[in-house]
Amino acid sequence: MAERQVTVEAEVGLHARPAATFVQTATKAPLDVTVAKGGGQPVNAKSILAVLSLDVRQGDTVVIKAEGEGADEILDQLALIASAP
Amino acid sequence: MTTVLAPVAGAAVGLRAVPDPVFSEGLVGPGAAIEPAREPGEAVSPITGKIVKLHPHAFVVVGDDGRGVLVHLGIDTVQLKGAGFELLVSEGDRVSAGQPVVVWNPLEIEAGGRSPVCPVVALDAAEGSVTTLAQGAVRAGDDLFLWA
Numbered sequence: 186m187a188e189r190q191v192t193v194e195a196e197v198g199l200h201a202r203p204a205a206t207f208v209q210t211a212t213k214a215p216l217d218v219t220v221a222k223g224g225g226q227p228v229n230a231k232s233i234l235a236v237l238s239l240d241v242r243q244g245d246t247v248v249i250k251a252e253g254e255g256a257d258e259i260l261d262q263l264a265l266i267a268s269a270p
Numbered sequence: 271m272t273t274v275l276a277p278v279a280g281a282a283v284g285l286r287a288v289p290d291p292v293f294s295e296g297l298v299g300p301g302a303a304i305e306p307a308r309e310p311g312e313a314v315s316p317i318t319g320k321i322v323k324l325h326p327h328a329f330v331v332v333g334d335d336g337r338g339v340l341v342h343l344g345i346d347t348v349q350l351k352g353a354g355f356e357l358l359v360s361e362g363d364r365v366s367a368g369q370p371v372v373v374w375n376p377l378e379i380e381a382g383g384r385s386p387v388c389p390v391v392a393l394d395a396a397e398g399s400v401t402t403l404a405q406g407a408v409r410a411g412d413d414l415f416l417w418a
Binding site: 205238240 | 297338393394
């Protein structure tokens, strides 16, 4: 299981534009991807409802996980989106 | 099958009319938008369910079937940090379709240089699963779209 831990820098947190872009990117991956806030329960990174409900704010840390072929590539992309200011 | 109600009074328009590509390009999901009447008013819940996320400028209601609907009051209104919005319910509350959730004033939003248009989005909905039920004038609580 590969993972990335990043701090969310966007002022709005993982909402609106960053959340939509994050979920769109995760959805394109042919493998399961989860995201968790801090040490919390991981949720499906392909669900906009799940990601919005996580309520990730600016300065929060998220842990993104995926397993399988191409996991590192997708995690790198998602980490970039989640940490973008 | 979910009937999603208009959260505010005004004119029902397509999401394409929303001046924010996140909504107009359907990145958040399919749905509709309302160009709100320019008068102070209440935003009501579009479906019966639980308020899982409540911000002053936006909220998400999840029905018993697990389907979530996002109501966003105006564009870039997160920047207002709650000014001009009065919350009538709390996060975690159960609400009925048509129950008032937030008091707001589209006139103030517009006076601040922002669009008060309200995207109403079916979250995680499959493409093509939403059918528009209203175009043009709607009252808060009128049928807006059908989510198959």
